[in-house]
Amino acid sequence: MPATLATLESSRCPITRSVSLLGDRWSLLIVRDVLGGLHRFDELASHLKISRAVLSPRLAGLVDAGILERADYREPGARRRAEYRLTESGQELVPILAALVDWGRRHVAGSAGLRLAHTGCLSPVHVEMGCAAGHAVPNAQLRIDVPPGH
Amino acid sequence: MPATLATLESSRCPITRSVSLLGDRWSLLIVRDVLGGLHRFDELASHLKISRAVLSPRLAGLVDAGILERADYREPGARRRAEYRLTESGQELVPILAALVDWGRRHVAGSAGLRLAHTGCLSPVHVEMGCAAGHAVPNAQLRIDVPPGH
DNA sequence: CAGTATCCGGTGCGATACTG
DNA sequence: CAGTATCGCACCGGATACTG
Numbered sequence: 001m002p003a004t005l006a007t008l009e010s011s012r013c014p015i016t017r018s019v020s021l022l023g024d025r026w027s028l029l030i031v032r033d034v035l036g037g038l039h040r041f042d043e044l045a046s047h048l049k050i051s052r053a054v055l056s057p058r059l060a061g062l063v064d065a066g067i068l069e070r071a072d073y074r075e076p077g078a079r080r081r082a083e084y085r086l087t088e089s090g091q092e093l094v095p096i097l098a099a100l101v102d103w104g105r106r107h108v109a110g111s112a113g114l115r116l117a118h119t120g121c122l123s124p125v126h127v128e129m130g131c132a133a134g135h136a137v138p139n140a141q142l143r144i145d146v147p148p149g150h
Numbered sequence: 151m152p153a154t155l156a157t158l159e160s161s162r163c164p165i166t167r168s169v170s171l172l173g174d175r176w177s178l179l180i181v182r183d184v185l186g187g188l189h190r191f192d193e194l195a196s197h198l199k200i201s202r203a204v205l206s207p208r209l210a211g212l213v214d215a216g217i218l219e220r221a222d223y224r225e226p227g228a229r230r231r232a233e234y235r236l237t238e239s240g241q242e243l244v245p246i247l248a249a250l251v252d253w254g255r256r257h258v259a260g261s262a263g264l265r266l267a268h269t270g271c272l273s274p275v276h277v278e279m280g281c282a283a284g285h286a287v288p289n290a291q292l293r294i295d296v297p298p299g300h
Numbered sequence: 301c302a303g304t305a306t307c308c309g310g311t312g313c314g315a316t317a318c319t320g
Numbered sequence: 321c322a323g324t325a326t327c328g329c330a331c332c333g334g335a336t337a338c339t340g
Contacts, residue, residue: 012263014258014261014262015254015264018253018261019175025173025332029166032165040302041303053303053334053335054333055303092257097294101164105164107216107239111163111164111168114294114295118285119292120291127280129245129275130276130277130278131270131274135268139242141269142248142266142268190322192322201313203315232323
């Protein structure tokens with residue numbers, strides 16, 4: 001039998017924590033677009049077709065969570081610009097996006113409209129699980145395991 | 151035209167599609183608990199500390215999305231029970247959960263309370279990205295092409 | 301360009317109570 | 321055990337208008 005009740009109970013569960021930060025309708029889409037090269041407020045608003053009144057607090061939340069960072073840029077002679085960039089923590093969301101892409105392409109009809117590629121060779125990218133002993137881990141061989149001590 | 155839920159669901163971006171199915175505060179936690187061995191309505195309600203009036207439509211949505219399946223069974227002499235199990239499609243959400251665990255453990259304070267292990271050797275599990283040419287793909291070497299309008 | 305302010309309707313969610 | 325019914329509030333998110 002897999003994990004026990006007491007196991008899953010903990011609010012220190014990293015899934016709970018991650019979902020509470022990222023589990024809404026916009027955050028991961030914003031990350032996707034920033035990763036895809038959109039860095040400015042109005043670019044994001046118009047590409048996502050999201051109201052600016054909604055985008056603003058979303059960006060603030062992601063900055064607050066340490067996923068994005070905001071920088072004002074002023075090129076000589078030009079006006080001020082604000083830029084949103086992924087922090088290192090934000091950059092490490094990439095496997096989550098890749099896993100969502102993998103799943104969506106396989107299990108949701110009509111979702112073939114986005115490609116992930118390796119910058120080195122332009123081949124398509126997929127996600128795998130592996131264990132510390134070097135084995136590939138298929139979905140059915142994963143178990144939720146809780147260290148002793150709650 | 152602004153984005154409604156309907157237009158999000160008709161998007162061809164697999165991230166958008168996946169997020170529109172899974173991107174709320176409960177769905178992935180329900181999947182985690184079912185994966186962890188909880189299969190009955192009241193078990194899930196009390197463990198997740200979610201109102202039954204909220205759980206009920208959530209489960210229906212996951213069943214509708216083909217992620218869970220519901221089965222009534224009646225052991226001889228016992229009363230009826232309803233069980234929720236992961237479909238094959240639901241099983242394949244595992245890499246998404248694993249990626250969320252990886253990220254949460256590294257970037258969200260106080261989220262060390264859950265671990266993933268390989269059933270074969272009990273070693274910790276992590277996610278990796280690979281390309282079709284067989285290369286390991288680090289986060290910085292992923293290129294994402296976001297088509298306009300999605 | 302990068303936001304805020306205001307209004308307002310829809311929905312998420314908890315609490316409580318009731319049903320088969 | 322497995323739900324449904326109802327209430328009420330908080331928050332999400334769209335439209336529009338305004339600011340530096």
